[in-house]
Amino acid sequence: MDKDINVGIFGLGTVGCGVVKILQDNADVIKKRLGFGINIKKVFSHTSKCKNLLSNYTYAKNYKELLDDDIDIVLELIGGTDVARKFVLEAIEHKKHIVSANKALLANHGFEIFSKATQNGVKIGFEASVAGGVPIIKVITRDLMANNIKSIKAIVNGTCNYILSQMFETHESFENILNKAIKEGYAERDPSFDIDGIDSAQKMAILAAISFNAKVEEKDVYVEGIRDIDFIDIDFASQLGYRVKLLGIASMNENKLLVRVAPYFIESDNVLAKVDGVYNAISVISDMTGQTTYVGKGAGSLPTASSVVADIIDIANDIQSGQVKSALQTGIFDNVEFVDVDNLESHYYIRFSVVDSVGVLGNIALVLSKYNISIKSVVQIGKGSDVVPLLVLTHKAKEANIKKAIKEIEKDHQNIIKNGTVLIRVLD
Numbered sequence: 001m002d003k004d005i006n007v008g009i010f011g012l013g014t015v016g017c018g019v020v021k022i023l024q025d026n027a028d029v030i031k032k033r034l035g036f037g038i039n040i041k042k043v044f045s046h047t048s049k050c051k052n053l054l055s056n057y058t059y060a061k062n063y064k065e066l067l068d069d070d071i072d073i074v075l076e077l078i079g080g081t082d083v084a085r086k087f088v089l090e091a092i093e094h095k096k097h098i099v100s101a102n103k104a105l106l107a108n109h110g111f112e113i114f115s116k117a118t119q120n121g122v123k124i125g126f127e128a129s130v131a132g133g134v135p136i137i138k139v140i141t142r143d144l145m146a147n148n149i150k151s152i153k154a155i156v157n158g159t160c161n162y163i164l165s166q167m168f169e170t171h172e173s174f175e176n177i178l179n180k181a182i183k184e185g186y187a188e189r190d191p192s193f194d195i196d197g198i199d200s201a202q203k204m205a206i207l208a209a210i211s212f213n214a215k216v217e218e219k220d221v222y223v224e225g226i227r228d229i230d231f232i233d234i235d236f237a238s239q240l241g242y243r244v245k246l247l248g249i250a251s252m253n254e255n256k257l258l259v260r261v262a263p264y265f266i267e268s269d270n271v272l273a274k275v276d277g278v279y280n281a282i283s284v285i286s287d288m289t290g291q292t293t294y295v296g297k298g299a300g301s302l303p304t305a306s307s308v309v310a311d312i313i314d315i316a317n318d319i320q321s322g323q324v325k326s327a328l329q330t331g332i333f334d335n336v337e338f339v340d341v342d343n344l345e346s347h348y349y350i351r352f353s354v355v356d357s358v359g360v361l362g363n364i365a366l367v368l369s370k371y372n373i374s375i376k377s378v379v380q381i382g383k384g385s386d387v388v389p390l391l392v393l394t395h396k397a398k399e400a401n402i403k404k405a406i407k408e409i410e411k412d413h414q415n416i417i418k419n420g421t422v423l424i425r426v427l428d
């Protein structure tokens with residue numbers, strides 16, 4: 001029988017404690033399947049969410065103790081980018097294999113980390129960094145390896161998907177549902193990381209990089225969040241046969257890459273429209289396989305930890321076979337040109353807040369037509385109050401023109417247009 005593999009865990013929070021539970025509770029089945037055991041040798045964390053679970057491991061005094069000779073794989077499960085980056089780079093220098101669930105770290109310092117890992121002959125497992133318990137990283141880097149990936153469309157933030165699904169079901173306002181989500185633990189007390197699309201952008205940077213072998217970082221992702229979505233938008237979408245979802249899109253066209261996160265109207269019979277609540281879903285379109293879609297829990301202690309343990313097992317098997325090969329050779333990542341989103345064309349939904357008076361629609365239609373934007377349908381809601389929503393669905397138009405038209409309408413017609421205008425793209 002092969003020797004047991006030793007791991008050190010840095011960070012005993014939600015994910016770290018899930019890993020402890022899985023390695024402890026399922027130790028027998030893991031050992032039976034692998035032919036050797038996975039031991040937790042040392043742990044280090046400011047605070048621990050699982051003191052009651054921990055039995056016979058050593059609590060290190062600092063993270064450097066996790067770099068001892070008898071540890072094969074270290075888990076970075078603290079989050080953030082400063083200490084996590086320092087630790088990971090140091091661990092690689094000590095020839096430790098790494099497993100991390102940290103999307104912020106990989107979306108911002110991934111190429112530095114992979115480059116160092118390649119130089120030092122160690123492996124980085126990062127399955128849990130995107131879509132928690134859904135094994136999408138292995139699907140893209142291994143199972144679809146024979147394909148050219150054309151595009152990815154994904155719901156990768158459970159908090160936003162929960163909020164939008166709840167608004168659709170209960171007809172309540174964004175604020176009410178967000179507060180409910182915070183109370184129920186589906187959203188952080190400071191939810192901006194999720195609702196402003198940053199979390200999705202980090203995950204899409206990672207997915208785009210591995211799907212298109214391209215140097216993509218968080219800064220390359222065009223991001224809009226869901227803060228301004230109102231029930232009116234969701235209701236209008238639903239009347240026209242659409243659902244509103246925060247989508248991550250990565251696609252390659254004529255050697256130019258688009259990576260974008262934004263709310264979209266998507267047709268209700270699209271598989272992604274049917275994924276509700278905290279679930280994540282990733283549709284991959286590739287040249288040989290066509291469309292495949294992966295759905296599951298994108299967060300939570302045990303689903304995420306299950307992905308971390310899967311990475312540990314992969315690396316452990318490599319160690320036993322004596323053939324550890326970096327998961328990703330950094331040479332495969334090319335510099336890439338990004339699409340100028342202003343040149344893209346789409347159907348658009350625009351919500352204007354207008355003064356309820358005669359001639360408003362005429363004024364708006366005039367500016368839209370000046371920019372070659374034709375209206376497909378229009379609805380004005382709630383006559384009677386001073387300011388009412390005017391909802392417009394356009395035919396295909398150029399994004400630059402839509403933005404210019406809205407700017408002009410807001411600037412030149414301040415007497416009839418109030419507040420911020422909301423723009424949502426319709427997914428082709």
Ligand SMILES: NC(=O)c1ccc[n+]([C@@H]2O[C@H](COP(=O)([O-])OP(=O)(O)OC[C@H]3O[C@@H](n4cnc5c(N)ncnc54)[C@H](OP(=O)(O)O)[C@@H]3O)[C@@H](O)[C@H]2O)c1
Binds near residue numbers: 046080
């Ligand atoms: N939670 C999820 O469902 C989920 C899903 C997918 C990916 N992830 C990723 O997994 C990683 C961990 O997330 P988590 O939810 O488990 O976080 P968490 O619950 O906040 O746990 C992090 C743990 O690390 C400790 N820690 C942080 N900085 C430290 C430092 N410098 N020195 C020592 N200990 C430190 C924290 O202690 P203190 O609290 O005392 O600082 C805490 O115990 C993050 O990168 C996250 O993005 C999480």
